[in-house]
Amino acid sequence: MRLGHLVTRHLARSAWHPPCSYAGQHMYAQRKTIKSKVSITGIGLHSGIYTRVALHPAPAGSGITFVRADLDGLRIPALQASTTALDHATTVGKDDVQVGTVEHLLAAVMAYGITDIDIHINGPEVPIIDGSALPFMHLIDAAGVRDLQAEIPVLRITEPIEIVEGEKSIRIVPSNRLVIKYKIEFDHPAIGRQSFHYDFQSDNFLRKIAPARTFGFMRDVEKLRAVGLARGGSVENAIVLDDRGVVNGPLRFRDEFVRHKVLDLIGDLALVGRPIVGEITAHRAGHALHSRFVGKILAIAAAQQEEAVEVVGQRTAPSFA
Numbered sequence: 001m002r003l004g005h006l007v008t009r010h011l012a013r014s015a016w017h018p019p020c021s022y023a024g025q026h027m028y029a030q031r032k033t034i035k036s037k038v039s040i041t042g043i044g045l046h047s048g049i050y051t052r053v054a055l056h057p058a059p060a061g062s063g064i065t066f067v068r069a070d071l072d073g074l075r076i077p078a079l080q081a082s083t084t085a086l087d088h089a090t091t092v093g094k095d096d097v098q099v100g101t102v103e104h105l106l107a108a109v110m111a112y113g114i115t116d117i118d119i120h121i122n123g124p125e126v127p128i129i130d131g132s133a134l135p136f137m138h139l140i141d142a143a144g145v146r147d148l149q150a151e152i153p154v155l156r157i158t159e160p161i162e163i164v165e166g167e168k169s170i171r172i173v174p175s176n177r178l179v180i181k182y183k184i185e186f187d188h189p190a191i192g193r194q195s196f197h198y199d200f201q202s203d204n205f206l207r208k209i210a211p212a213r214t215f216g217f218m219r220d221v222e223k224l225r226a227v228g229l230a231r232g233g234s235v236e237n238a239i240v241l242d243d244r245g246v247v248n249g250p251l252r253f254r255d256e257f258v259r260h261k262v263l264d265l266i267g268d269l270a271l272v273g274r275p276i277v278g279e280i281t282a283h284r285a286g287h288a289l290h291s292r293f294v295g296k297i298l299a300i301a302a303a304q305q306e307e308a309v310e311v312v313g314q315r316t317a318p319s320f321a
């Protein structure tokens with residue numbers, strides 16, 4: 001993809017603003033879907049299998065759902081509960097059926113604030129296209145986005161939540177907006193230490209994050225292929241690094257690597273199942289940690305909701321008699 005593509009017709013409006021509505025302590029965002037059906041075809045980064053992805057509008061409340069068009073329309077919700085995340089990619093599944101490498105497409109869906117969409121796919125992996133979220137931004141832009149006549153509650157955490165695993169960590173603290181601070185450290189001359197601060201409310205996803213491509217090291221390729229990964233990977237769809245530098249330059253950003261990590265995290269946050277606000281700090285994390293982090297946030301949120309329900313239950317139970 002040429003850099004000319006970076007200039008698009010519309011600037012993508014980010015997700016939960018302009019403004020969320022408030023009712024008491026609760027925050028709500030507008031539910032959105034797309035206006036028309038659009039599709040894209042390409043090779044899967046890990047499977048090497050070509051698939052066609054068709055985005056369809058969906059009714060309010062249906063959520064973000066993958067639909068295996070080749071398997072009687074089996075529906076797989078894009079939720080953490082149906083996720084298995086390896087460090088290399090995020091996969092959603094139901095029983096034995098999976099859809100892999102969902103994160104870049106989901107990041108674009110998040111960036112547009114889309115809450116309800118059916119993502120039909122006729123195979124096991126979302127096409128990698130150029131390794132970034134930009135082609136999916138163009139695809140959604142072509143479909144158009146429309147408001148649904150409904151709102152969705154925003155998940156606002158009330159206390160810090162953290163996972164630390166050796167040198168890797170990820171943490172969220174309460175905030176009324178979504179902010180991501182990501183830091184990476186690779187002992188490689190082209191990467192080194194990079195950090196990026198992204199504010200979902202004021203920064204432009206389309207310009208700052210969407211073009212950042214996935215990356216891989218030549219030295220890992222054989223290992224990955226031996227376990228069935230990276231089979232579709234090439235200099236066309238990833239930044240490829242050898243021991244000295246970038247094989248297929250130029251980069252789109254000097255710090256393209258950390259920007260891509262922000263992109264991955266935004267995609268993985270779609271698996272919360274509703275918009276989330278908070279200030280997230282991630283250090284050397286990856287899909288596996290992102291996914292466990294989302295799981296922990298949801299578990300804590302569910303427990304708090306149960307407490308709230310119990311209180312309401314005590315107050316109102318007698319009137320049900």
Ligand SMILES: [Zn+2]
Pocket residue numbers: 103104214260264
């Ligand atoms: Zn990625």
